[in-house]
Amino acid sequence: MQSFLSVNDADNIPQLIDLARSIKKNPLQKNLGGHLTLGLIFMNPSLRTRLSTQKAGHNLGMNVMVMNFSGEGWALETEDGVVMNGDKPEHIKEAAAVIGQYCDIIGIRSFATLSDRQKDYDEFVLKKFVQYAGVPVINMESATVHPLQSLTDLITIEEYKTRPRPKVVLTWAPHPKALPQAVANSFAQWVQKTDYEFVITHPKGYELAPEFAGKATIEYDQAAAFEGADFIYAKNWSSYTDYGKVLHQDLNWMVTEEKMKRTRNAFFMHCLPVRRNMIVDDAVLDSDRSIVIQEAGNRVYAAQAVLHSIIQSTL
Numbered sequence: 355m356q357s358f359l360s361v362n363d364a365d366n367i368p369q370l371i372d373l374a375r376s377i378k379k380n381p382l383q384k385n386l387g388g389h390l391t392l393g394l395i396f397m398n399p400s401l402r403t404r405l406s407t408q409k410a411g412h413n414l415g416m417n418v419m420v421m422n423f424s425g426e427g428w429a430l431e432t433e434d435g436v437v438m439n440g441d442k443p444e445h446i447k448e449a450a451a452v453i454g455q456y457c458d459i460i461g462i463r464s465f466a467t468l469s470d471r472q473k474d475y476d477e478f479v480l481k482k483f484v485q486y487a488g489v490p491v492i493n494m495e496s497a498t499v500h501p502l503q504s505l506t507d508l509i510t511i512e513e514y515k516t517r518p519r520p521k522v523v524l525t526w527a528p529h530p531k532a533l534p535q536a537v538a539n540s541f542a543q544w545v546q547k548t549d550y551e552f553v554i555t556h557p558k559g560y561e562l563a564p565e566f567a568g569k570a571t572i573e574y575d576q577a578a579a580f581e582g583a584d585f586i587y588a589k590n591w592s593s594y595t596d597y598g599k600v601l602h603q604d605l606n607w608m609v610t611e612e613k614m615k616r617t618r619n620a621f622f623m624h625c626l627p628v629r630r631n632m633i634v635d636d637a638v639l640d641s642d643r644s645i646v647i648q649e650a651g652n653r654v655y656a657a658q659a660v661l662h663s664i665i666q667s668t669l
Protein backbone atom coordinates (compact mmCIF):
# COMPACT_ATOMS: atom_id res chain seq x y z
CA MET A 355 0.00 0.00 0.00
CA GLN A 356 1.52 3.34 -1.09
CA SER A 357 -1.02 5.66 0.56
CA PHE A 358 -4.50 5.16 2.02
CA LEU A 359 -6.87 7.69 0.50
CA SER A 360 -9.93 5.53 -0.19
CA VAL A 361 -11.15 1.96 -0.57
CA ASN A 362 -9.26 1.84 -3.88
CA ASP A 363 -5.97 1.69 -1.97
CA ALA A 364 -6.98 -1.53 -0.19
CA ASP A 365 -5.99 -4.21 -2.71
CA ASN A 366 -7.25 -7.07 -0.57
CA ILE A 367 -9.86 -6.06 2.03
CA PRO A 368 -10.26 -9.50 3.70
CA GLN A 369 -6.47 -9.63 4.14
CA LEU A 370 -6.42 -6.12 5.65
CA ILE A 371 -9.21 -7.08 8.07
CA ASP A 372 -7.31 -10.26 9.04
CA LEU A 373 -4.17 -8.20 9.61
CA ALA A 374 -6.07 -5.78 11.88
CA ARG A 375 -7.61 -8.66 13.83
CA SER A 376 -4.23 -10.32 14.32
CA ILE A 377 -2.71 -6.98 15.43
CA LYS A 378 -5.56 -6.67 17.94
CA LYS A 379 -4.38 -9.91 19.58
CA ASN A 380 -0.77 -8.74 19.71
CA PRO A 381 -0.60 -4.95 19.15
CA LEU A 382 2.97 -4.10 20.11
CA GLN A 383 5.21 -3.99 17.01
CA LYS A 384 7.73 -1.41 18.20
CA ASN A 385 10.50 -2.52 15.84
CA LEU A 386 8.48 -1.97 12.69
CA GLY A 387 8.25 1.83 12.87
CA GLY A 388 10.89 2.74 15.46
CA HIS A 389 12.89 4.76 12.92
CA LEU A 390 9.89 6.62 11.48
CA THR A 391 7.88 9.78 12.19
CA LEU A 392 4.10 10.02 11.74
CA GLY A 393 2.51 13.46 11.38
CA LEU A 394 -1.22 13.85 12.05
CA ILE A 395 -2.69 17.07 10.62
CA PHE A 396 -6.19 18.13 11.62
CA MET A 397 -8.08 20.91 9.87
CA ASN A 398 -11.19 19.89 11.86
CA PRO A 399 -11.98 18.53 15.36
CA SER A 400 -11.49 14.88 16.32
CA LEU A 401 -11.46 12.57 19.33
CA ARG A 402 -11.32 9.01 17.97
CA THR A 403 -9.28 9.52 14.82
CA ARG A 404 -6.68 11.57 16.61
CA LEU A 405 -6.18 9.32 19.61
CA SER A 406 -6.55 5.96 17.85
CA THR A 407 -4.12 6.84 15.04
CA GLN A 408 -1.69 8.28 17.58
CA LYS A 409 -1.92 5.08 19.61
CA ALA A 410 -1.47 2.95 16.48
CA GLY A 411 1.70 4.89 15.68
CA HIS A 412 2.99 4.38 19.22
CA ASN A 413 2.23 0.64 19.02
CA LEU A 414 4.50 0.58 15.96
CA GLY A 415 7.24 2.47 17.82
CA MET A 416 6.78 5.61 15.70
CA ASN A 417 7.46 9.14 16.78
CA VAL A 418 4.05 10.83 16.41
CA MET A 419 3.49 14.56 15.94
CA VAL A 420 -0.02 16.03 16.00
CA MET A 421 -1.00 19.48 14.77
CA ASN A 422 -4.43 21.11 14.83
CA PHE A 423 -4.36 23.56 11.96
CA SER A 424 -7.65 25.19 12.91
CA GLY A 425 -6.23 26.62 16.13
CA GLU A 426 -2.45 26.34 15.81
CA GLY A 427 -1.36 26.53 12.17
CA TRP A 428 -1.30 29.41 9.71
CA ALA A 429 -4.54 29.69 7.76
CA LEU A 430 -3.91 27.92 4.44
CA GLU A 431 -4.52 29.20 0.94
CA THR A 432 -5.48 26.31 -1.33
CA GLU A 433 -6.11 28.09 -4.64
CA ASP A 434 -3.30 28.39 -7.17
CA GLY A 435 -2.27 31.66 -8.75
CA VAL A 436 -3.92 33.98 -6.23
CA VAL A 437 -2.49 37.21 -4.83
CA MET A 438 -2.17 36.27 -1.17
CA ASN A 439 -3.12 39.65 0.26
CA GLY A 440 -5.96 38.32 2.44
CA ASP A 441 -6.11 36.50 5.79
CA LYS A 442 -4.32 33.29 4.65
CA PRO A 443 -0.54 33.69 5.10
CA GLU A 444 0.61 30.19 3.97
CA HIS A 445 -0.04 28.22 0.79
CA ILE A 446 -0.84 24.51 1.00
CA LYS A 447 1.96 23.95 -1.53
CA GLU A 448 4.66 24.96 0.98
CA ALA A 449 2.82 23.68 4.07
CA ALA A 450 2.39 20.11 2.74
CA ALA A 451 5.95 20.01 1.37
CA VAL A 452 7.41 21.23 4.68
CA ILE A 453 5.43 18.68 6.73
CA GLY A 454 6.76 16.06 4.29
CA GLN A 455 10.30 17.12 5.27
CA TYR A 456 9.60 16.21 8.91
CA CYS A 457 7.40 13.12 8.54
CA ASP A 458 7.67 9.72 6.83
CA ILE A 459 3.89 9.26 6.74
CA ILE A 460 1.24 12.00 7.06
CA GLY A 461 -2.39 11.62 8.12
CA ILE A 462 -4.69 14.48 7.15
CA ARG A 463 -8.27 15.40 8.08
CA SER A 464 -10.02 18.00 5.95
CA PHE A 465 -13.84 18.01 5.89
CA ALA A 466 -16.16 19.01 3.09
CA THR A 467 -17.00 22.68 2.67
CA LEU A 468 -20.66 21.71 2.05
CA SER A 469 -20.88 24.85 -0.09
CA ASP A 470 -19.04 23.81 -3.29
CA ARG A 471 -20.06 20.30 -4.34
CA GLN A 472 -17.77 20.22 -7.33
CA LYS A 473 -14.67 21.02 -5.28
CA ASP A 474 -15.67 18.71 -2.43
CA TYR A 475 -16.35 15.76 -4.73
CA ASP A 476 -13.10 16.45 -6.62
CA GLU A 477 -11.31 16.12 -3.23
CA PHE A 478 -9.65 19.43 -3.98
CA VAL A 479 -7.78 19.85 -0.66
CA LEU A 480 -6.77 16.20 -0.16
CA LYS A 481 -5.41 15.96 -3.71
CA LYS A 482 -3.42 19.17 -3.31
CA PHE A 483 -1.93 17.88 -0.06
CA VAL A 484 -0.98 14.55 -1.63
CA GLN A 485 0.52 16.31 -4.62
CA TYR A 486 2.94 18.37 -2.50
CA ALA A 487 3.61 16.19 0.57
CA GLY A 488 6.08 13.86 -1.17
CA VAL A 489 5.47 11.03 1.36
CA PRO A 490 2.64 8.47 1.86
CA VAL A 491 -0.64 10.06 3.01
CA ILE A 492 -3.46 8.57 5.09
CA ASN A 493 -6.96 10.01 4.74
CA MET A 494 -8.32 10.69 8.24
CA GLU A 495 -11.66 11.92 6.73
CA SER A 496 -11.76 14.03 3.65
CA ALA A 497 -14.60 15.79 1.86
CA THR A 498 -16.21 12.62 0.54
CA VAL A 499 -14.86 9.56 2.42
CA HIS A 500 -13.63 8.30 5.80
CA PRO A 501 -11.83 5.05 4.93
CA LEU A 502 -10.23 4.44 8.37
CA GLN A 503 -13.75 4.50 9.83
CA SER A 504 -15.14 2.15 7.20
CA LEU A 505 -12.31 -0.35 7.58
CA THR A 506 -13.03 -0.28 11.33
CA ASP A 507 -16.72 -0.88 10.63
CA LEU A 508 -16.01 -3.97 8.55
CA ILE A 509 -13.60 -5.32 11.19
CA THR A 510 -16.37 -4.85 13.78
CA ILE A 511 -19.05 -6.51 11.63
CA GLU A 512 -16.72 -9.45 10.99
CA GLU A 513 -16.20 -9.81 14.76
CA TYR A 514 -19.88 -9.74 15.66
CA LYS A 515 -21.68 -11.35 12.72
CA THR A 516 -23.45 -14.62 13.49
CA ARG A 517 -24.13 -15.70 9.92
CA PRO A 518 -21.90 -15.55 6.84
CA ARG A 519 -24.03 -13.05 4.93
CA PRO A 520 -25.53 -10.63 7.46
CA LYS A 521 -28.12 -8.03 6.55
CA VAL A 522 -26.54 -4.61 7.12
CA VAL A 523 -28.72 -1.49 7.09
CA LEU A 524 -27.38 2.06 6.79
CA THR A 525 -30.05 4.38 8.11
CA TRP A 526 -30.19 8.16 7.90
CA ALA A 527 -31.12 9.74 11.24
CA PRO A 528 -31.94 13.33 12.20
CA HIS A 529 -29.39 15.92 13.32
CA PRO A 530 -29.69 19.67 13.96
CA LYS A 531 -26.70 20.67 11.79
CA ALA A 532 -25.54 20.01 8.25
CA LEU A 533 -23.03 17.14 8.22
CA PRO A 534 -20.90 15.84 5.34
CA GLN A 535 -21.79 12.65 3.45
CA ALA A 536 -18.28 11.21 3.97
CA VAL A 537 -19.02 8.49 6.55
CA ALA A 538 -22.16 7.30 4.75
CA ASN A 539 -20.45 7.39 1.32
CA SER A 540 -17.50 5.45 2.59
CA PHE A 541 -19.55 2.89 4.52
CA ALA A 542 -21.65 2.22 1.40
CA GLN A 543 -18.53 1.89 -0.72
CA TRP A 544 -16.74 -0.56 1.62
CA VAL A 545 -19.80 -2.70 2.41
CA GLN A 546 -20.36 -3.16 -1.31
CA LYS A 547 -16.93 -4.76 -1.53
CA THR A 548 -18.32 -7.59 0.67
CA ASP A 549 -21.13 -10.04 -0.04
CA TYR A 550 -23.33 -8.77 2.82
CA GLU A 551 -26.97 -7.97 2.08
CA PHE A 552 -26.96 -4.16 2.09
CA VAL A 553 -29.86 -1.74 2.37
CA ILE A 554 -29.75 2.06 2.66
CA THR A 555 -32.78 3.80 4.12
CA HIS A 556 -33.32 7.56 4.16
CA PRO A 557 -36.03 10.14 3.48
CA LYS A 558 -36.46 11.32 -0.10
CA GLY A 559 -33.92 14.04 -0.91
CA TYR A 560 -31.08 12.34 0.98
CA GLU A 561 -29.91 10.07 -1.86
CA LEU A 562 -26.14 9.58 -1.81
CA ALA A 563 -24.06 10.37 -4.89
CA PRO A 564 -24.60 7.56 -7.43
CA GLU A 565 -20.93 6.54 -7.35
CA PHE A 566 -21.28 5.79 -3.62
CA ALA A 567 -24.84 4.41 -3.50
CA GLY A 568 -23.71 1.95 -6.17
CA LYS A 569 -26.06 -1.03 -6.43
CA ALA A 570 -27.29 -0.89 -2.82
CA THR A 571 -30.99 -1.46 -2.24
CA ILE A 572 -32.64 1.88 -1.39
CA GLU A 573 -35.67 1.60 0.88
CA TYR A 574 -37.54 4.81 1.74
CA ASP A 575 -39.60 3.00 4.39
CA GLN A 576 -37.30 2.74 7.42
CA ALA A 577 -39.48 0.16 9.19
CA ALA A 578 -39.36 -2.14 6.15
CA ALA A 579 -35.58 -1.71 5.92
CA PHE A 580 -35.12 -2.80 9.53
CA GLU A 581 -36.96 -6.14 9.01
CA GLY A 582 -34.55 -9.00 9.62
CA ALA A 583 -31.45 -6.78 9.93
CA ASP A 584 -28.35 -8.05 11.75
CA PHE A 585 -26.65 -4.64 11.95
CA ILE A 586 -28.18 -1.17 12.10
CA TYR A 587 -25.62 1.51 11.20
CA ALA A 588 -27.01 4.97 11.90
CA LYS A 589 -25.62 8.20 10.50
CA ASN A 590 -26.84 11.63 9.58
CA TRP A 591 -25.79 13.33 6.39
CA SER A 592 -26.89 16.50 4.63
CA SER A 593 -28.42 16.43 1.18
CA TYR A 594 -26.18 15.64 -1.80
CA THR A 595 -28.70 16.79 -4.40
CA ASP A 596 -29.63 20.01 -2.58
CA TYR A 597 -26.01 20.22 -1.60
CA GLY A 598 -25.20 20.66 2.08
CA LYS A 599 -28.80 21.43 3.07
CA VAL A 600 -30.72 20.05 6.06
CA LEU A 601 -34.04 19.26 4.41
CA HIS A 602 -35.74 18.26 7.65
CA GLN A 603 -35.05 16.98 11.15
CA ASP A 604 -37.89 14.48 11.41
CA LEU A 605 -37.46 12.72 14.77
CA ASN A 606 -39.55 9.85 13.39
CA TRP A 607 -36.28 8.70 11.78
CA MET A 608 -34.51 8.32 15.14
CA VAL A 609 -33.42 4.73 15.93
CA THR A 610 -35.58 3.57 18.84
CA GLU A 611 -35.97 0.45 20.94
CA GLU A 612 -39.36 -0.12 19.30
CA LYS A 613 -37.83 -0.06 15.79
CA MET A 614 -34.99 -2.39 16.81
CA LYS A 615 -37.68 -5.04 17.60
CA ARG A 616 -38.19 -5.46 13.85
CA THR A 617 -34.60 -6.65 13.43
CA ARG A 618 -32.93 -10.01 14.08
CA ASN A 619 -31.82 -8.68 17.47
CA ALA A 620 -29.46 -6.44 15.52
CA PHE A 621 -26.31 -4.81 16.78
CA PHE A 622 -26.38 -1.01 16.76
CA MET A 623 -23.40 0.82 15.24
CA HIS A 624 -22.44 4.49 14.85
CA CYS A 625 -19.06 6.11 14.11
CA LEU A 626 -19.48 8.60 17.02
CA PRO A 627 -19.84 11.30 18.17
CA VAL A 628 -23.57 10.62 18.40
CA ARG A 629 -26.39 12.89 19.56
CA ARG A 630 -28.52 10.98 22.06
CA ASN A 631 -32.29 11.04 21.59
CA MET A 632 -31.83 12.63 18.17
CA ILE A 633 -29.96 9.96 16.16
CA VAL A 634 -30.69 7.12 18.59
CA ASP A 635 -32.58 6.86 21.86
CA ASP A 636 -30.89 6.14 25.20
CA ALA A 637 -32.49 2.70 25.44
CA VAL A 638 -30.74 1.47 22.27
CA LEU A 639 -27.42 3.20 22.89
CA ASP A 640 -27.23 1.90 26.47
CA SER A 641 -28.38 -1.62 25.57
CA ASP A 642 -26.10 -4.64 25.29
CA ARG A 643 -26.76 -4.68 21.51
CA SER A 644 -24.97 -1.36 21.08
CA ILE A 645 -21.37 -1.96 19.99
CA VAL A 646 -20.35 1.67 19.42
CA ILE A 647 -17.61 1.57 22.07
CA GLN A 648 -16.11 -1.67 20.75
CA GLU A 649 -16.33 -0.16 17.24
CA ALA A 650 -14.41 2.93 18.40
CA GLY A 651 -11.86 0.65 20.09
CA ASN A 652 -11.23 -1.04 16.75
CA ARG A 653 -10.14 2.28 15.25
CA VAL A 654 -6.66 1.59 16.69
CA TYR A 655 -6.28 -1.72 14.85
CA ALA A 656 -7.62 -0.37 11.56
CA ALA A 657 -5.13 2.51 11.69
CA GLN A 658 -2.31 0.17 12.74
CA ALA A 659 -3.05 -2.28 9.91
CA VAL A 660 -2.91 0.60 7.42
CA LEU A 661 0.32 2.03 8.85
CA HIS A 662 1.81 -1.50 8.97
CA SER A 663 0.94 -2.05 5.29
CA ILE A 664 2.39 1.28 4.17
CA ILE A 665 5.59 0.77 6.16
CA GLN A 666 6.06 -2.74 4.80
CA SER A 667 5.57 -1.77 1.18
CA THR A 668 7.19 1.65 0.97
CA LEU A 669 9.62 2.41 3.82
Ligand code: CP
Nearest residue numbers: 400401402403625626
Ligand atom coordinates in the same frame (compact mmCIF):
# COMPACT_ATOMS: atom_id res chain seq x y z
N1 CP B 1 -15.61 8.67 14.07
C1 CP B 1 -14.67 9.64 14.08
O1 CP B 1 -13.98 9.87 13.10
O2 CP B 1 -14.56 10.29 15.27
P1 CP B 1 -13.75 11.66 15.47
O3 CP B 1 -14.42 12.69 14.57
O4 CP B 1 -13.90 11.99 16.93
O5 CP B 1 -12.34 11.44 15.06
